[in-house]
Amino acid sequence: MQKHTIVVCDHIHEAGLEMLRNDENINFIMAADEDKVKLLDIIEQADVAITRSSTDVDDKFIAHAKNMKAIVRAGVGVDNVDIQGCSKEGIIVMNVPTANTIAAVELTMAHMLSCMRMFPYSHNHLKNERVWKREKWYGYELKGKKLGVIGFGNIGSRVAKRAQAFEMDIVAYDPYINPSKVTDYDMTYTKNFDDILACDIITIHTPKNKETINMISSAEIAKMKEGVVLINCARGGLYNEEALYAGLKSGKIRFAGIDVFMKEPATDHPLLDLDNVTVSPHLGANTYESQYNIGVQAATNAISAAKGISYPHAMNLPIDESKIPSFVKPFLEMGQKIGFLESQLNKSQIISIKVSGQGEIAKYVDSLATFVAVGAMSQISDDTINYVNADFIAKEKGIKIESEALHDSSVYKNLITIKLTTAEGGTTTISATIFDDNVFRIVSIDGFDIEVALKGDMVVLKNRDVPGVIGNIGSTLAKHSVNIADFSLARNDKKEALAVILVDNIINDITLNELLEVDACISVQYARM
16 A cells, blocks of 8 residues: 655654554654755655644745645644645645644633733742732732623634633624624624724734734724733734834733734844733743644644545635634535545445535535545545545546535434445445534445444445344454444344444455355445544
């Protein structure tokens, strides 16, 4: 089996590196300590690269990434990645947006509390100057204060929930979300930015782009109340730093908590000269837990991309993410994984892929079909297949891609069904949904109602529904030292049964052939997710 090459350009947690080392299908190259010029030669052989802020994915990088399918930015920000340039070359750009969420949330709260109680300054007064002067350090309580949250995503929403526990009043501004995401938590949603500027404390949690750079500048500060407190633990430059300095100097801004700067390292920044600022050197992701999560998620995503299974958290999707609800993206990823699964279960030339959707997901079934095609065709093509070129390659190979929106009732809130047909007349049809635990669940295979998680090494065995089959399956697997992780069984009215067996070991052809020889066995299929 051909190995996929993953190059790690910057340091990530050892747990992520171990995942790459231990995958027999991955050729892992550690290049974090290499000169950036030499790195350009190394990435020429890479299928996937993992980067952080130390590596710029610019025109030089992209020009050398001749075989690259995807780039995983191990973190949230993609400021140093030329996404448009990558898209032109068919390179998928992914980030790891949730791994450091809690670390950033808690740092934001730390800055908020430090600003309100002037904690770093009282600490230094006692510890470094050895002065006990309680009357100098009167602060303010969070209770009853109005907090303006700009950006109500993974981080902003969690900051709001924690601030609410302090009995603060929350006002949220985010034009890209459904207002109910805010109002359901008994918080105030606003489309009027002036409502944010009227708050006692303002914290910002948006990406850095053309719309958000200098989002808070002199004009906005002028509208704020006297003694406002500003927090930025998101990206440098969201607050205009000259305007921020002037506001702090004049006292209009009573205090500011800043973790990020326009240019870093910021060891000579004018803000450091002020005595009404709490600062930290970009520590938003600096917890042991978040670094572990970032490393593991980056490695997991890189492996999935290298194998063509899925491209989690892709930044250059063939759809406008601002126009789709948040519940849709997991279905897109799940659809791609099902396409990948079906192409393994039905190993033959694909002639058609039909994707159906029921419930709200039916509105997005056309986009879903593209994702399914990427997963299905990754097994049957030597080309780099991704969201950008999937439709073109499908037409080139004579594969018909259909989509269908179904509005009839279902026991599931949202359900997708994918039917793959091959030139030999074989078909595989799988239906799946996502439950509240955010785990992808198959609920039907070829007409058999069965519930199984969409993960791991999977044996799908069809047999006549007679006694003794399950025991014989277990004995055969045990004979070859294969451990069963999960065993799901379904029956139909034709006196047939279908077993989906998740196993902890790789299954070889000898084991599969012996399973096929089990009395009453009709077919055996095997897939690795």
